[in-house]
Amino acid sequence: MDSQQQERHFSLARASLQQALAWYGNTRRHWHYPPDPELKAAVHPELHKLQQAIAKLDSQLLRISTFGLVSRGKSAVINALLGNKILETGPLHGVTQYPRTIRWDLPTDKLKIDLIDTPGLDEIEGEMRSKMAADVAAESDLILFIVAGDITRTEYEALHELRQQQKPILVVFNKIDLYPDCDRQAIFQQLQQLGRETNDTTLPLTTDEIVMVAAEPQAIALRIEHPDGSIEETWETPDAQIDPLREKIFQILSQEGKSLMAIHALVQARHLQQTIADKTLDHRQQEAEDLIWTYAKYKATAIALNPIGVIDVFAGTFTDLALIRALARLYGLPMTSHEATKLWRNILMSAGILFAMELGSGFFVGLGRTAGLGAITLNPSVIGVYGTAALAQGGIAAYGCYIIGKVTKTYLQQGCSWGNLGASTTIREILKQCDHRTLLYRLQSEISLTP
Numbered sequence: 001m002d003s004q005q006q007e008r009h010f011s012l013a014r015a016s017l018q019q020a021l022a023w024y025g026n027t028r029r030h031w032h033y034p035p036d037p038e039l040k041a042a043v044h045p046e047l048h049k050l051q052q053a054i055a056k057l058d059s060q061l062l063r064i065s066t067f068g069l070v071s072r073g074k075s076a077v078i079n080a081l082l083g084n085k086i087l088e089t090g091p092l093h094g095v096t097q098y099p100r101t102i103r104w105d106l107p108t109d110k111l112k113i114d115l116i117d118t119p120g121l122d123e124i125e126g127e128m129r130s131k132m133a134a135d136v137a138a139e140s141d142l143i144l145f146i147v148a149g150d151i152t153r154t155e156y157e158a159l160h161e162l163r164q165q166q167k168p169i170l171v172v173f174n175k176i177d178l179y180p181d182c183d184r185q186a187i188f189q190q191l192q193q194l195g196r197e198t199n200d201t202t203l204p205l206t207t208d209e210i211v212m213v214a215a216e217p218q219a220i221a222l223r224i225e226h227p228d229g230s231i232e233e234t235w236e237t238p239d240a241q242i243d244p245l246r247e248k249i250f251q252i253l254s255q256e257g258k259s260l261m262a263i264h265a266l267v268q269a270r271h272l273q274q275t276i277a278d279k280t281l282d283h284r285q286q287e288a289e290d291l292i293w294t295y296a297k298y299k300a301t302a303i304a305l306n307p308i309g310v311i312d313v314f315a316g317t318f319t320d321l322a323l324i325r326a327l328a329r330l331y332g333l334p335m336t337s338h339e340a341t342k343l344w345r346n347i348l349m350s351a352g353i354l355f356a357m358e359l360g361s362g363f364f365v366g367l368g369r370t371a372g373l374g375a376i377t378l379n380p381s382v383i384g385v386y387g388t389a390a391l392a393q394g395g396i397a398a399y400g401c402y403i404i405g406k407v408t409k410t411y412l413q414q415g416c417s418w419g420n421l422g423a424s425t426t427i428r429e430i431l432k433q434c435d436h437r438t439l440l441y442r443l444q445s446e447i448s449l450t451p
């Protein structure tokens with residue numbers, strides 16, 4: 001993608017995040033509902049993260065982190081990229097204890113790059129580990145997943161998980177100096193076959209996603225036979241073979257660096273908005289139930305008392321629509337067209353059921369009721385028939401309200417990021433424009449699968 005296109009993706013993402021921040025930052029006071037300090041406090045962490053994501057975009061900072069098991073050479077790869085042995089490396093466990101961030105100064109690039117070194121996935125215990133890994137992954141625009149030969153079950157699972165988190169990944173096959181050429185090729189091919197047997201659609205890697213390097217090649221023994229017959233043994237350390245990775249990263253940066261940052265910010269924003277919607281729905285649950293109940297009563301009463309059949313159906317639909325509006329106002333969540341079809345289907349269904357009932361009673365029960373009203377004075381037994389039909393219709397009408405209330409909740413929750421400039425809408429728009437050589441193109445299915 002050319003730089004203009006990337007620039008456009010970048011501004012779209014920025015606008016989308018700004019809009020979300022404005023909406024959720026201000027609408028805590030909405031409609032005639034008073035400001036709700038409790039709800040405001042509950043969603044504060046999400047709003048704060050949204051602000052941070054905007055700040056990260058503004059600083060044009062792209063984060064690249066290394067992931068992998070202990071001793072695969074995560075720290076060594078970063079040193080080799082920097083061309084400087086800044087991080088400690090070693091064969092023992094626990095050399096790298098905490099994530100570490102180093103600025104990678106690239107004089108030619110407008111972007112700022114941070115390289116993040118992490119402890120091995122198998123180095124810290126249990127929950128701490130997965131939390132750390134998830135946190136670092138969540139903050140990364142690109143992940144270098146370091147392996148050193150055949151991959152283990154843990155590595156496979158970690159890769160799978162990162163993919164599910166919709167992370168752009170380069171698999172770095174390190175320590176190739178330890179393998180003769182034919183073994184290297186065999187391992188390379190195995191890496192490409194990953195996930196194919198198990199039909200794991202998230203995994204298969206393309207050749208573009210695997211890079212072979214030797215970040216810190218082993219020293220080689222060198223025997224020098226002097227003319228006097230004496231033999232000297234020295235150790236020679238070969239240069240790192242890191243150029244393929246460095247070039248690959250440069251290529252990614254120029255081809256999709258800004259778009260990667262845009263998508264990363266949007267995926268974060270989408271997640272944050274859904275959490276905000278969840279918290280809002282939770283917080284307003286009691287009020288929502290009261291509201292639904294009130295509308296159910298209106299609807300039931302209107303339908304039971306109204307004597308004209310066709311008006312029943314209209315009145316019912318009208319109440320459903322009013323309820324949806326009232327719920328959206330109560331929650332203060334944006335109404336978008338996403339999921340709206342489902343909502344309409346339910347409204348029509350509830351209208352349809354009423355209509356069918358009217359027909360099913362042999363004639364328009366509404367008309368029947370009209371006749372009934374007239375007949376009450378003449379024949380008291382008609383009151384029974386009239387009452388039963390009205391009650392049944394009222395009940396169905398009230399139940400319809402409950403269904404509508406429930407569906408509206410999911411609609412607001414899922415739909416909140418689908419409006420104009422919404423995170424989901426913008427993600428889809430950007431991904432559509434990514435050409436097939438990009439890492440983002442490769443991620444299309446994972447990213448857009450999520451609602």
Ligand SMILES: Nc1nc2c(ncn2[C@@H]2O[C@H](COP(=O)(O)OP(=O)(O)O)[C@@H](O)[C@H]2O)c(=O)[nH]1
Pocket residue numbers: 068069070071072073074075076077088089090091095096120174175176177178213214215216217218
């Ligand atoms: N033979 C060989 N050894 C390497 C290479 N890269 C790293 N190592 C060694 O592997 C060990 C672990 O490296 P380190 O970067 O600390 O691994 P980390 O735990 O993943 O950060 C160290 O002893 C390194 O010298 C490589 O390309 N070839």
Ligand SMILES: [Mg+2]
Pocket residue numbers: 074075076088089095096117118119
């Ligand atoms: Mg390390």
